[in-house]
Amino acid sequence: MTQATAVSAIDAAFRSEWSRLLATLVRELRDLELAEDVAQEAFVEASTRWRKDGVPDSPGAWLLTTARRKAIDRIRRAKRFDDRLPILAEAAGRQPAPQVLVDDQLALLFGCCHPALAVEAQVALTLRSVGGLSTAQIANAFLVPEATMAKRLVRAKRKIKAAAIPFALPDKANLNERLDAVCGVVYAIFTEGHTSTKGASLLRGSLCDEAIWLAETLARLAPGEAEVRGLAALCLLSDARRAARTTPDGTPVLLADQNRGLWNQDKIRRGLAHLVAAGTQHRAGPYRLQATVAAIHATAEGFGQTDWAAIVAVYDRMLAAGGGPVVQLNRAAAVAERDGAADGLSLLDEMATEGHLDHYHYFHSARAELLRRLGRIEEAKVAYRQALEVCNNDTELAWLTARLNQAGQTSAR
Amino acid sequence: MKYLLLLYSDPAVEAGVVSADPQAEMSKWFAYSEELGASGCMLGGEGLQPTDTATTVRLREGKTITADGPFAETKEALGGFYFIDVEDLDQAIKWAEKIPNVSRGSVEIRPIMDYSGA
Numbered sequence: 001m002t003q004a005t006a007v008s009a010i011d012a013a014f015r016s017e018w019s020r021l022l023a024t025l026v027r028e029l030r031d032l033e034l035a036e037d038v039a040q041e042a043f044v045e046a047s048t049r050w051r052k053d054g055v056p057d058s059p060g061a062w063l064l065t066t067a068r069r070k071a072i073d074r075i076r077r078a079k080r081f082d083d084r085l086p087i088l089a090e091a092a093g094r095q096p097a098p099q100v101l102v103d104d105q106l107a108l109l110f111g112c113c114h115p116a117l118a119v120e121a122q123v124a125l126t127l128r129s130v131g132g133l134s135t136a137q138i139a140n141a142f143l144v145p146e147a148t149m150a151k152r153l154v155r156a157k158r159k160i161k162a163a164a165i166p167f168a169l170p171d172k173a174n175l176n177e178r179l180d181a182v183c184g185v186v187y188a189i190f191t192e193g194h195t196s197t198k199g200a201s202l203l204r205g206s207l208c209d210e211a212i213w214l215a216e217t218l219a220r221l222a223p224g225e226a227e228v229r230g231l232a233a234l235c236l237l238s239d240a241r242r243a244a245r246t247t248p249d250g251t252p253v254l255l256a257d258q259n260r261g262l263w264n265q266d267k268i269r270r271g272l273a274h275l276v277a278a279g280t281q282h283r284a285g286p287y288r289l290q291a292t293v294a295a296i297h298a299t300a301e302g303f304g305q306t307d308w309a310a311i312v313a314v315y316d317r318m319l320a321a322g323g324g325p326v327v328q329l330n331r332a333a334a335v336a337e338r339d340g341a342a343d344g345l346s347l348l349d350e351m352a353t354e355g356h357l358d359h360y361h362y363f364h365s366a367r368a369e370l371l372r373r374l375g376r377i378e379e380a381k382v383a384y385r386q387a388l389e390v391c392n393n394d395t396e397l398a399w400l401t402a403r404l405n406q407a408g409q410t411s412a413r
Numbered sequence: 414m415k416y417l418l419l420l421y422s423d424p425a426v427e428a429g430v431v432s433a434d435p436q437a438e439m440s441k442w443f444a445y446s447e448e449l450g451a452s453g454c455m456l457g458g459e460g461l462q463p464t465d466t467a468t469t470v471r472l473r474e475g476k477t478i479t480a481d482g483p484f485a486e487t488k489e490a491l492g493g494f495y496f497i498d499v500e501d502l503d504q505a506i507k508w509a510e511k512i513p514n515v516s517r518g519s520v521e522i523r524p525i526m527d528y529s530g531a
Contacts, residue, residue: 116502163524164414166501174503 006051013059014043018132019217021063023104024096026111026167028087029071032129033157038074042067061095068092103169105130106221109214111160111167113182121156122185123192128153130217131210141207142192179222183231183287186214190235208239212267219274229278230288236271237294240264252399256303268298289318293330308338325356333366341373361391365400372407380407415456415525416505418495422518423488424463430517441513449495449508458495489518 018039025035042063056062068088075082096104112125127133127141139149159165170178193207215232222228244262246252275291278284284292292314300306315323315331328351336344348367357363364387371380384404391397431438442460449455467483483490495512499505502522509520 114502116506163522164501166503168501168503170503 006055007047009055009059010043010047010050013046013055013063014132017060017063018043019105019108019130020060020101021067022129022132023108024064024101025067025071026108027104028068028091029084030167032111032160032167034071034074036129038067038070039063041070064095065093102221105217107167107169109182109218109221110170110178111165113178113185114160114165115178115181116163116165117156117159119185119188121152121159122181123188124149124152125156126185126214127189127210130214133210137206179225179228182218183227186211186218187231187235187287189214190238194238208235208242211235212239216270219277223277226278226282227285227287229274230285230291233271233274233278233291234287234294236267236274237291237298240267240271240298246395250395251402252396255297258303260302263298271295271298284317286318286321286323289314289321306337308334312338325351325354326360329357329360329363329366336370341370345370345374359390361387361396361400363387364390365403368403368407377407414501414505415496415498416502417523417525418497418505418509418512419491419521419523420493420495420512420514420518421489421521422492422514424490424492426517427492427514430514438513445511445513448511449497454497454499454504454508456496456498458493460493461491464490492518 021042022035022039025039026032029035029038045066046059046063050056050059068091072085072088075085075088109126109130112129113122117125124138124142127138128135133141135150135153136146139146142149169175189207190211193209193211212232212235215228215235218228219225219232240263241255241258243264244253244258244260271291272295275288275295278288293311296307296311296314311334312331315327315334318327319331329348332344332347332351334344335347345367348363348370351357351363352367364383368380368383368387371377371383381404384400384407388397388400388404391400446455446458449458464483467481469480469482469484471478471480492514495508497505497508499508502524505522509515509522512520
C-alpha cells in the first residue's frame with residue numbers, strides 16, 4: 001500500500017465514520033468531551049498504523065475498538081469506581097446494530113441542537129461533533145477568531161455536562177419541536193454559507209456542503225419526516241445554482257441573468273427527489289414551501305419561461321401560514337414578473353409604509369430594480385443609495401455601487 | 414442529577430390570580446406538589462414570603478451590612494422553589510413546564526454543584 005492510499009483512506013474514513021463513531025461513544029461513555037477525545041486519538045492512531053499495516057477491512061470497527069480501549073485506559077487511570085467500565089467490557093468487540101447506530105446519530109444531533117444551548121453554540125457543536133470540522137475551520141467559516149470559537153465550544157460542553165443535557169431521542173410529545181430546532185441549525189449553517197451577512201466572501205461553499213451533508217444525513221436517519229426532506233431539497237436546489245450565482249471575481253449575478261448551463265444538475269435531481277419523497281400527505285411547512293419555489297426555478301427552461309403564477313401561489317401559501325415581510329417582498333418580486341414591474345412596485349410601496357424592511361438591503365435594491373425598469377431613474381438611484389446604506393456585505397456593496405452607476409448612464413432594461 | 418427549580422413571577426400578577434379564585438389556584442399547587450412527591454423525585458419545595466419581607470446581608474471589610482429588601486429590585490421576583498432529583502435536563506424541563514404559574518412567570522433550572530469530583 002502506498003502512503004497516498006493510506007492518507008486518502010484515512011480522510012475517507014474520517015468523513016464517513018466520525019459522526020457514527022462519536023455517536024456510539026457518546027452513548028456508551030455518556031460524556032461528549034471524553035468521547036471526542038478518544039475518537040480523535042483513534043484517528044491519530046489510525047493515521048500511523050494504517051500507513052504501516054494497511055487499511056483494515058472494516059475501518060469503522062477498527063476505530064470503535066481502538067477508541068473504546070483508549071476510553072477504558074483513561075477511566076482506569078482515574079482510579080475511581082465507574083459503572084461505565086462494565087458497559088465497555090460488555091460492548092468490547094461488538095458493533096452496534098444498524099438501528100442503534102441510526103438512533104445514536106440522531107441522539108447526537110438532538111443533543112447538539114438542544115434548545116437549552118444558545119443557537120450559535122448549537123451551530124458550532126453540530127459542525128464540530130456531527131460534521132467533524134476542527135475548531136479552526138468553524139472559526140474561519142464564521143469569521144470569528146479561533147479563540148472565540150474555542151471558548152464557545154468549551155462553554156457549551158461545560159453546560160452539557162453540568163446541566164446533564166441528554167443525548168437521547170426526544171419523546172413523541174417534543175419530537176416535532178426538537179426536529180424543528182435541528183432543521184433550524186442545519187439551515188442556519190446553510191444560509192451562513194449561501195449568503196454571508198458580512199465579510200468579503202459571498203459564497204462560503206464548504207458550509208453549504210456541510211449543511212447539505214447534514215440535511216441528507218438527517219433525511220436518511222428520519223426518512224419519514226416531510227419537513228426534513230423539504231430542508232434537504234431546499235439546500236440542494238438553492239446550492240445547485242452556486243456556480244452561476246457569481247462571476248469569477250465574486251460579483252453577484254441576478255437569477256434573470258444566470259447561465260443556467262452552470263446549474264448543477266446532480267444537485268437538482270437529488271433536490272427534486274427529496275421533494276417527491278416528502279409527498280403531499282402532510283401540510284407543507286416552511287422548508288418544503290421554499291424548496292417548491294426553488295424547484296420551479298430549477299425546472300424552468302429560462303427566466304422568461306418561469307411559472308411565476310405558481311411561484312406567487314406558493315408565496316400566498318407561505319403568507320397564509322404566517323409568513324413575514326421577507327415573504328411579502330419575494331411575492332412582490334414574483335408579481336412583478338407575472339403582471340409587470342408597476343404591479344410589483346405598488347406592492348413594495350405599500351410595504352414601505354409599514355417600515356419593517358427599512359434595514360433590509362434587498363428591499364431597497366428590489367425597489368430600485370423595478371424603478372429602473374419603469375424608467376424612473378432618479379428614484380431608482382435614491383433606492384440604490386438606501387440599499388447601500390444598510391448593506392454590510394462587501395461583494396453586494398460593490399454590486400450595488402455598480403448598479404447605481406449604471407442607472408445613471410442607461411435607461412430601463 | 415439534582416436541580417433547583419427557581420420560580421420567578423410578578424408578585425402583583427400572582428396576587429391578582431390568587432384573589433380572583435383562591436380555591437382554584439391553591440388546588441393547582443397542591444395537585445402539582447402531590448404529583449411531584451408521588452413521582453419520588455421531589456427533595457423539597459417551598460413558597461417564599463413577598464420580597465418586602467426580604468433582608469440582604471453583606472460582609473464588607475469585616476463589617477456586616479444589613480439592608481432591607483431583596484438583592485435586586487426587579488418586576489419578576491423569586492417566589493418559591495422546588496428541589497428535585499431526576500435523570501437529566503429534559504426531565505427537569507418536563508417538571509418545570511407543569512408548574513402552575515409558569516404560564517405567567519418563568520422557571521430557572523439550576524443544576525446543583527457536584528463536589529464528588531466526577
